[in-house]
Amino acid sequence: MTDLRVRFAPSPTGMFHVGGARSALFNWALAERSGGRFVLRIEDTDAARNRPEWTEGIISALAWLGISGDSPYFEGPYFQSAFEEQHRAAVAKLLADGKAYHCDCTREDVKARTGSEFQGYDGYCRDRGLSEGVVRFRTPDEGVTVVEDKIRGRVEFPNDALEDFAIARGDGSPLFVLANVVDDMEQRITHVVRAEEHLSNTPKQQLLWAALGAAPPIWAHVPVIVNEKRQKLSKRRDKVALESYRDEGYLAEAMVNYLMLLGWGPGGDREIMPWPEMVELFRLEDVNPSPAFFDERKLRAFNGEYIRALPVEEFTERCLPWVRTIPGFDREVFAKVAPLAQTRVTVLSEVTGNVDFLFLPEPVFDQGSWDKGMKNAPVEILTGYAERLATVEWTADALKTALEEVGAAHGLKLGKAQAPVRVAITGRTVGLPLFESIEVLGRERSLARVRAALERLGA
Structure with missing residues (x-):
């Protein structure tokens, strides 16, 4: 094992997003390649939105992807709510060190003072010496906070644009920005690999790391995932739940392969590859910061290849x-x-x-398939084929030859002649190879279906 420790910290507030799955896989690849640890932390402090089944769903979805406690690289799950004592202690330390202060301003107060509802907090309570209210971090007035990002390079944030952000509510309970930092410190996280949307939180968290006397982790913000219109994937608009793909019959290994390529590539034209090979090749420095297009058609093609293999x-x-x-x-x-x-x-x-x-007693027809399949001399074809089915050798080749001969007698090639037979036998216009299907279905049931179709045609 090495000292590398990454974490995946989802909130149990809904189905498991494919973007979260991609972030988890990037972290898992780092941990496995280096012999480090992947820490699963459930950020469950939003009691109003959290539900136990969502937590179970996260753990189940990760296990489906191959990320579970069965591996020596896995640690957890931890629950953020279990660390509230440490969160409160960090707030108390920042207050005692003069790096945070209480504030009783409302949004309306700030708007009245600044004349704008869009301006951030104006620092009004910095030196009022209040002993209760929201706790705000005392952001440096000058200079810049520099975030060195493994994917995006050097990103600078002017401190005067960060405002004195809140780190705890009036009742003392911590907010995400602080709890996240304290948890990472407690769990000795060395690399934070997460979605691009969290980049705006990073300068605040980096300031908190410094204020609490610790060096920040290595940051890496993976690119946003977009749909075909280049809009960020949205659970209200797009198919984003990993569970829905699993339940539809996508293979886990195909999904893993595809998600790993959203923003990263091994070089060259090769895309289909096993997990161990991707782990060996994966480097954060090779992740492209540009938005990654989630193409369900390509995913489906990937899945087809994995199925056939x-x-x-x-x-x-x-x-x-x-x-x-x-x-x-x-x-x-x-x-x-x-x-x-x-x-x-x-x-x-x-x-x-x-x-x-x-397996069904009789095929299930829809009117469109019936109408399409019964265009070309259906009565003549079905009548002639029923006669042959009664005596033909029961092999796919013989069944095919028999229908070719029936079709030829009525001026139809096999492609046209088999359409009414396929619909009569299967209820559909497309499907498995017809003659192999008839062979498996058996003589008695096949004959019965052809005759039933003739009755339906009024013949």
Whole structure:
């Protein structure tokens, strides 16, 4: 183990954001490559918004990505609320050292004095010697606070633009900006790798580190993730919950691979690579500060590649949570068509719609599929094929040859001739290879479906 200690500190106030997942993975890669520690800290001090299920969701989502207590690099989870005594002690120290002061000003007071609702706090209570009220940090009047960022380089913040920011409420409870610093100090965090949106907090936190007598960590602010309109991903507008991708059937390893490439790249054209290789290549200095585009279509393509690379037995096993919900599901039957489905899906949830016809008593038609499939001489094709199904050798090749011959008798090539048969058998116009599907479905059930389709056509 080395001295490197990173942390991931989410708030349990909602579903797990893909941006948070990307930050967690960057931290995890650093910890694993260096033999350091990844500290999970749940920032649960917002009691009004926190819910236990959100905390459980965070831990579950991280474990799905491969970040869990099963690894020697993992530490926690810690809960910020457990460190309130240390937070209050830090506030008391800053007050005692004259680096913070009490303030009883309201927003309306500041507006009345400055004539503007947009101007920051004006320092009115700095020297009033109050003993209660909000606690504010005494920001230096002059100079700049310099943040050395591993991704963004040297970033300067004029101190006169920072205002005397609040660090504790009137009841003494700490605010995020202070609690975050104290927790990082207590947990000996050496590197803070987090979202770009926290960069504006960093000069304040760096001043607090210095005021409390400690050197700040190494800072690194990863780029914002945007949608196709180059707008920051929003949970109110975009699909951002990691759980929704997991439940749709994205593979964890594909999601990890894709998220790692949002702002970072190993160089060259190669993108699909296993986690150990990414860990070996990952460097904070190589992260691009420009916004990273979350392209769900590309993620889906990644996932398709990962699905096709699975051993078929593993693919079959991973599909079970979805296909087991099909009434009449039979694992042995599914195993026969799993190799066919594996080449045609990009997320595991798509498998259900490709194979359910094998287990349902009869196919489920939608009117659009029926109308589209029954365009070309459906009665003649289905009648002729039903006759052949009764006696043909029951192999995919023989089933195909039989339909080619029926189609040719009516001037149709195979592509046109199989459309009504596919809809009659599966209820859909697209799906698994037709003749392999018919072979697995069996002679009796296939014949019954073709005849049922003819009845529906009034033949």
